[in-house]
Amino acid sequence: MATTEGPPRDxxxxxxxxxxxxxxxRLEIVAALADGQERTCGVLRGxxxxxxxxxxxxxxxxxxxxxxxxxGREHMLRLRREDLEARFPGLLDAVL
Known part of the structure; x- marks a missing residue:
């Protein structure tokens, strides 16, 4: 899967x-992605x-x-839950 790069996990x-x-x-965006599903930018934009x-x-x-x-003409967004949990255990659960 090709992605638009962010930092590596470490x-x-x-x-x-x-x-x-x-x-x-931005916290609303993260909450919308918290179920692990990808969403299009258009769906999240409102x-x-x-x-x-x-x-x-x-x-x-x-x-x-x-x-x-x-x-295609959209971008798909997905929360990096696994990476964030590995780096900062419990952080997402605490802020969401």
Whole structure:
């Protein structure tokens, strides 16, 4: 599966993760992905402007919170739960 790269598991930094999760909209995105299913950007965007959501997705991806992969004209998003749990056990459960 080709993905738009974020940091490798060992390079995910707690400060970056917490900064990414410190925004209400980004936390809503993570909560929507918490069931482990991939979602399209369009489904998660709702009525929020695409440019605003692009910023949120980039922040989450660069922090190592989500994977993003191209799928036709859309991008699919998936929570990096396994990687985050390996690096920071219990963090996602605590913030969600």
């Amino acid at each position: 390079a995910i930094d707690i400060v970056d993760v917490m900064a990414a999760l410190g925004n209400r909209r 009525q929020t402007p695409k440019s605003t959501m692009t910023h949120h997705w980039r922040t989450l991806r660069d922090a190592g919170v989500i994977w993003q992969r191209p799928h």
